[in-house]
Each structure stands twice: as C-alpha cells, then as structure tokens.
Amino acid sequence: MKSDTKPAVCVVGLGYIGLPTAAVIARAGCKVLGLDVSQKVVDTINRGEIHIEEVDLDGLVHGVVARGLLSASTEVAPADVFVIAVPTPFDKDHAPDISYVLSAGRTIAPVLKQGDVVILESTSPVGTTEQLRDLLAELRPDLKVPGRTAEIPDISIAYCPERVLPGRILEELTNNDRSIGGVTPRCARKALAFYKRFVRGECVTTDARSAEMTKLVENAYRDVNIAFANELSIVSDTMGLDVWEVIRLANRHPRVNILSPGPGVGGHCIAVDPWFIVHGAPEQTPLIRTARGVNDGKMHHVVARAEALVEAHPKAKVACLGLAFKANIDDFRESPARFVASRLARKFGSQIHIVEPYAAQLPIEFTDTGATQIDIDDALETCDILIVLVDHDVFRVVPLAERAEKLVYDTRGIWPDQPQAVREQEAALRLAS
Numbered sequence: 001m002k003s004d005t006k007p008a009v010c011v012v013g014l015g016y017i018g019l020p021t022a023a024v025i026a027r028a029g030c031k032v033l034g035l036d037v038s039q040k041v042v043d044t045i046n047r048g049e050i051h052i053e054e055v056d057l058d059g060l061v062h063g064v065v066a067r068g069l070l071s072a073s074t075e076v077a078p079a080d081v082f083v084i085a086v087p088t089p090f091d092k093d094h095a096p097d098i099s100y101v102l103s104a105g106r107t108i109a110p111v112l113k114q115g116d117v118v119i120l121e122s123t124s125p126v127g128t129t130e131q132l133r134d135l136l137a138e139l140r141p142d143l144k145v146p147g148r149t150a151e152i153p154d155i156s157i158a159y160c161p162e163r164v165l166p167g168r169i170l171e172e173l174t175n176n177d178r179s180i181g182g183v184t185p186r187c188a189r190k191a192l193a194f195y196k197r198f199v200r201g202e203c204v205t206t207d208a209r210s211a212e213m214t215k216l217v218e219n220a221y222r223d224v225n226i227a228f229a230n231e232l233s234i235v236s237d238t239m240g241l242d243v244w245e246v247i248r249l250a251n252r253h254p255r256v257n258i259l260s261p262g263p264g265v266g267g268h269c270i271a272v273d274p275w276f277i278v279h280g281a282p283e284q285t286p287l288i289r290t291a292r293g294v295n296d297g298k299m300h301h302v303v304a305r306a307e308a309l310v311e312a313h314p315k316a317k318v319a320c321l322g323l324a325f326k327a328n329i330d331d332f333r334e335s336p337a338r339f340v341a342s343r344l345a346r347k348f349g350s351q352i353h354i355v356e357p358y359a360a361q362l363p364i365e366f367t368d369t370g371a372t373q374i375d376i377d378d379a380l381e382t383c384d385i386l387i388v389l390v391d392h393d394v395f396r397v398v399p400l401a402e403r404a405e406k407l408v409y410d411t412r413g414i415w416p417d418q419p420q421a422v423r424e425q426e427a428a429l430r431l432a433s
C-alpha cells in the first residue's frame with residue numbers, strides 16, 4: 001500500500017462498532033467492503049439502510065453506499081487494511097470467548113498479501129492480538145508475520161480498541177483519542193498511518209498488550225466507581241436516606257466526584273470487560289470482582305424493592321419506564337432495566353406495563369407474562385406507579401404536573417422534584433408495621 005493512495009479496507013463485523021467504523025472510513029474516501037456472517041445485515045446495508053439505531057448513521061450509510069464507497073458481503077475479498085470488529089462475549093463462567101475473533105482471522109487469512117495491515121478493534125483479553133497473529137502465521141506459512149521473523153514482516157498486525165459512547169458514535173469515532181498497539185513498533189506505525197486518515201483525536205502508539213489492557217482498565221474503572229455509587233444507594237435505602245441528595249452534597253467537595261447509581265450496570269462493555277481482567281489475574285483482582293458483584297446485586301435489590309412496592313398496592317397499574325441498558329439507545333443487551341422489568345412482569349403479569357420508545361415490541365421473555373407495552377402518554381394517563389429504570393430524555397422531560405400524583409420509584413434520579421417518592425412510602429409502611 002503506497003502512502004499516497006487510499007487503501008482498500010475490509011471491515012469484518014458490521015454491528016454497533018463495525019458499521020459506523022466502515023461508514024466513517026468510506027466517508028474519508030477509502031473503498032470499504034463490509035463483511036458479515038449475517039445475510040440480512042449485508043442485504044440491509046447494500047440497500048443503503050441500517051439495522052441498528054445510531055444518531056446520523058442512516059444518512060451517512062445511505063450516502064457512502066450510494067457513492068459506491070461502501071458495500072457489504074458475506075464473502076471476503078482482498079484489501080489493504082482489515083479491521084476486525086466482531087463480538088467478544090464471555091461464557092457462563094465469565095471466561096472470555098475469542099472464538100469470533102479467531103473465526104474472523106480464518107476468514108481473512110486466505111486473501112492476505114504482502115503489505116496488508118490487520119487491526120483488531122474488538123475488546124479483547126490481553127494476548128488476543130498475538131493469538132490472532134499466531135493463527136495467521138499457522139494458516140499462511142508463506143507470509144512473514146511480525147514478532148516471528150527477524151526480517152521485515154510481510155504484514156502488520158495491531159490492536160486498536162474502541163471507546164465510543166452509543167448515541168455519539170460517529171462523533172466520537174473521529175474525535176476521541178486512540179491507543180494503537182502494535183505487535184511490533186513497526187506494526188503500530190502502519191496502523192497509525194491508517195487511523196490518521198479519519199481520526200481527528202490524538203493517536204498514541206504503544207504495544208498490543210498494553211492497548212488491550214487499556215481498554216479493559218477503562219471499563220473496569222467505570223464499573224468500580226459505579227459500584228461505589230450503587231453500594232451507597234443500597235446503604236441509603238436501608239437508612240431511609242435520599243442517595244441523590246447525599247451524592248449532590250458530597251460532590252461539592254473539590255476532590256470528590258461520585259458517579260450516579262442506577263438499577264445495575266448493563267451493556268456488553270462495562271458489565272463484561274472487567275471479567276476479562278479477573279480471568280487473566282484471578283488472585284489479584286478482589287476489588288474488580290467485588291465491584292461486579294455489587295453492580296449485579298443492585299439489580300436484585302431493585303427487584304426486591306419494586307416487588308414490595310407493587311405487593312403493597314395490589315390494585316395499582318404499574319409502568320416500568322425503559323428497558324435499554326442506558327439512555328436514548330435501542331441496545332437491550334445485558335440490560336438491568338430489562339432484567340428488573342421482566343422479573344416484575346413474570347410475577348405480576350397484566351398489572352405491569354412497559355414503556356420503551358426504542359423497542360418496536362417487547363423482548364421474548366415478556367411473552368405470555370400478560371405484561372403489555374404502552375407509550376409514555378398512556379402510562380402518565382393510566383398508571384398509578386411509575387418505576388423509572390432508564391433515563392431516556394423522553395422520560396426526563398415529563399413535567400412534575402403530569403406525575404405529581406403518581407407513586408414513583410426513580411432508580412436513575414431523573415425526577416429530583418418528585419414529591420411522592422417511594423422512600424416516603426416505605427417509611428410510612430415501616431411506621432405502620
């Protein structure tokens with residue numbers, strides 16, 4: 001690949017990360033082939049449409065497909081740069097599953113040629129990029145791979161994690177700083193030259209293992225700090241305190257910045273990635289492991305509190321506000337809100353109503369529970385109890401006048417002016433018993 005010509009790029013995995021990445025690279029003028037195992041995903045993108053919800057992505061994909069810069073396929077083709085953005089889940093024992101990454105490696109191996117750059121973007125346990133390198137070396141003994149030859153290698157391999165925020169992916173893909181870890185310093189330089197084509201943030205080069213760990217550390221940091229806030233909220237519930245008031249006051253200290261509690265921690269990043277560190281160093285990670293336990297435990301605490309509330313009001317109509325794992329997105333993976341709402345639906349059936357503007361229909365686990373999906377206006381008109389599980393803007397902006405008479409359990413602290421909060425109800429129940 002000559003530095004003055006735009007590289008042909010193949011992005012493997014066209015999900016929440018891969019599709020925006022492919023579109024942004026195409027917008028920079030590179031010809032991009034998006035590769036996915038799902039024919040449905042491929043067909044959707046080739047029509048210039050998208051299969052995920054992300055701000056401004058539809059217009060961008062439509063434009064780059066129409067200009068012939070982005071196309072999708074289930075079949076690999078030669079390219080100059082390969083960007084891998086496939087899932088990296090964990091198994092039932094929280095051990096990382098890198099089989100999708102290795103499968104992507106097997107897919108691209110046959111078409112690799114001298115000069116190609118392979119970049120792994122999937123969040124990965126430390127050592128995965130080297131495992132990918134070893135796999136490529138095994139499958140393509142004709143190629144000199146970095147770190148396994150004394151000569152100049154034929155291909156470059158690097159790790160470059162994503163730290164974008166859903167809902168702001170397009171903006172952050174270009175403006176965030178990036179850590180680019182090469183299997184060798186030469187690999188890092190090759191990957192750096194590629195990212196400079198479309199990233200405006202600072203690109204910092206390092207080794208692959210440090211870059212892998214950096215991504216895991218970022219999410220473990222968030223998880224540990226959210227766990228502190230969630231533990232405070234459980235303590236406050238027990239003591240009859242308003243955790244939001246306590247945090248607001250404590251954060252007036254110039255060196256204190258406590259994060260916001262919630263119904264737990266969801267998504268496929270913060271709730272998953274810390275386990276990759278724990279798995280890599282089980283004896284050395286009591287804090288990270290405990291934080292995971294606290295955040296998972298918070299879901300059960302919310303379920304127990306919500307159940308007690310509904311049981312105390314058997315004739316009340318109850319609305320659960322939100323199923324997504326965070327505000328203003330349509331991503332329901334590992335969502336604590338979804339967990340809480342489905343538990344309530346299973347226990348109280350038709351008494352429970354779900355409001356989720358980002359879901360066309362309720363997820364499968366709500367089938368046959370009797371719970372129904374309604375919109376926020378119906379909830380405000382007909383429901384007596386509102387359980388806030390997600391801080392979607394559409395909920396946040398509900399004026400006090402429309403909810404003042406409701407009994408509210410606000411797990412996100414979006415309505416600090418709510419007069420009849422569940423805390424007071426609980427205090428009344430405690431006094432009465």
Ligand SMILES: NC(=O)c1ccc[n+]([C@@H]2O[C@H](COP(=O)([O-])OP(=O)(O)OC[C@H]3O[C@@H](n4cnc5c(N)ncnc54)[C@H](O)[C@@H]3O)[C@@H](O)[C@H]2O)c1
Pocket residue numbers: 012013014015016017018035036037038041085086087088100103104107121122123124162163164165166268269
């Ligand atoms: N979504 C986020 O906000 C986010 C943020 C940072 C990092 N990440 C990481 O990025 C990676 C991808 O996450 P995502 O959210 O985009 O996942 P996703 O599930 O939305 O998309 C993955 C896509 O890869 C496809 N795929 C699976 N195996 C494949 C294969 N062998 N070949 C080709 N395609 C294949 C799937 O069909 C799917 O379309 C994960 O490691 C994730 O942890 C995600």
